[in-house]
């Protein structure tokens with residue numbers, strides 16, 4: 001402190017995958033002053049409305065202050081003894097696959113690491129999945145198919161060096177606002193062209209040169225047409241293609257594609273293809289509109305195909321760029337906290353990788369096949385296959401597709417544990433055991449943002465009541481289950497060092513994720529860790545794929561022959577609308593934190609459904625009428641917003657609002673639990689629904 005004023009502490013924002021750096025100063029009354037960190041490479045001092053309002057979201061009302069068993073406060077010992085006993089009992093009586101963890105991209109890397117180690121190495125099941133399955137699983141699968149590993153090749157600086165940025169299925173202006181600001185600043189300085197590909201007109205279109213308002217689910221047809229046009233225009237990079245397999249089959253699929261299914265004018269498509277072909281430095285930014293699809297992985301590969309074929313990857317200002325929704329979706333991927341991953345980008349199904357991780361952990365058991373992904377995990381909870389489920393920092397009773405069925409499944413599961421900061425979430429109300437967790441600004445750890453930059457989140461406020469950090473709770477359960485030495489963690493620094501050392505194994509297998517250069521960090525070094533982009537290793541540095549070296553056994557990348565598949569359900573007489581879901585600018589997830597800020601709630605204060613004027617006229621819907629939406633899976637009541645931003649036949653509804661009793665504004669209750677066959681990611685953008693005046 002200087003003159004009695006507490007010093008500012010560096011930390012990172014708990015919301016989107018941009019991963020902005022913050023400077024936090026406690027006000028001495030439980031609050032915080034928050035400003036952007038001018039030295040953080042992600043935001044250089046900028047913050048969006050959500051980051052700026054963080055200080056208004058620290059209210060303790062509704063905080064879970066003590067462990068609860070069946071609704072009654074208890075102590076940690078009795079709660080965690082019960083958790084350990086019930087998980088052990090389920091494993092002994094029904095096998096390791098009778099238990100599961102459902103985690104969150106909100107968790108810190110150290111928390112994720114301990115959860116993954118406990119489930120995969122010690123319980124011996126791969127039934128550990130996360131709400132990141134709803135966010136970017138299709139990108140993980142697409143990266144692995146094309147590159148051999150889940151590598152994000154680009155950086156934020158590429159967005160500023162590009163001459164053309166294509167946003168696909170991404171309302172960056174609202175969902176990653178600081179990244180969007182960086183793009184607009186670069187555009188002002190160098191005239192970067194901006195193209196938005198989205199069925200909906202969004203705030204990201206305001207400054208775009210072109211908006212391709214394609215039909216839902218037709219992205220593969222558009223990018224196949226682009227690949228064919230690049231070939232026809234002589235834009236393929238023969239030199240770079242020496243590092244790529246699969247061109248012939250990918251081109252065959254591209255030429256077989258019918259771009260008419262996009263609903264776009266041929267001239268619009270030609271103009272887009274021509275702009276792409278003529279521009280040397282292109283970054284394609286993609287997000288949930290690509291990932292949340294029953295053909296999400298194919299969409300990702302259709303995009304990657306175009307960059308690989310033209311060598312627009314591995315160079316400054318070039319590349320495909322997946323932006324993650326959550327603050328630590330990337331950290332979760334890095335520790336392997338998904339049902340089909342191992343750790344540090346090693347493969348669950350690779351015996352050498354498994355043996356190396358098992359040996360490193362001193363683990364008694366390792367699963368050799370993928371566990372249940374999110375949708376199947378809750379189905380197993382509902383039909384009795386899962387006997388014990390631990391849900392950490394996420395609210396699946398609101399957010400999972402077919403949310404009413406998921407709510408019933410959680411209720412039906414023999415034993416459900418929920419760790420959260422509040423007891424008031426729809427999911428927490430269904431738990432047998434509630435564990436009070438430390439919140440953002442009360443705990444220490446790391447997160448990785450969309451461009452692989454690892455940042456420290458730092459504790460500046462004391463956790464209230466009996467709240468504890470998640471790594472601490474998970475490790476305690478591991479010890480109580482009988483693995484005292486393996487879970488003898490005293491600090492997140494110790495866990496981070498172990499994670500970094502484990503990544504050295506991945507480096508030895510020639511994989512991309514290697515932060516072994518950080519494995520020797522002292523506690524003080526961890527405390528002071530400045531933002532750092534991986535890899536951090538002596539083995540390999542520099543830009544991924546600049547040398548044309550990929551991670552498939554032959555060292556080459558793969559282009560995939562991808563064909564456009566329509567969404568699983570087609571609108572019909574009973575359900576004539578296509579239902580699209582997404583975020584709004586000033587709320588986050590199910591609003592546990594952001595709803596505390598009057599400023600944020602003032603942006604769009606109630607749940608709504610966007611409907612086209614022609615459809616509204618046909619149904620006799622007037623502005624601000626209440627709408628009842630129905631699907632085969634549920635109902636919701638929402639305020640009508642009549643707008644040509646959506647196409648005729650489409651509806652758009654935000655994801656954030658919750659509700660105890662049906663019908664509510666809990667829109668995921670209408671979304672069909674249809675998943676991509678490769679990634680297991682649900683299609684949250686193209687369900688069918690009916691609309692009527694309420």
Ligand code: SF4
Nearest residue numbers: 013015016020048051
């Ligand atoms: Fe936080 Fe994302 Fe806003 Fe940055 S852009 S302040 S990370 S919500």
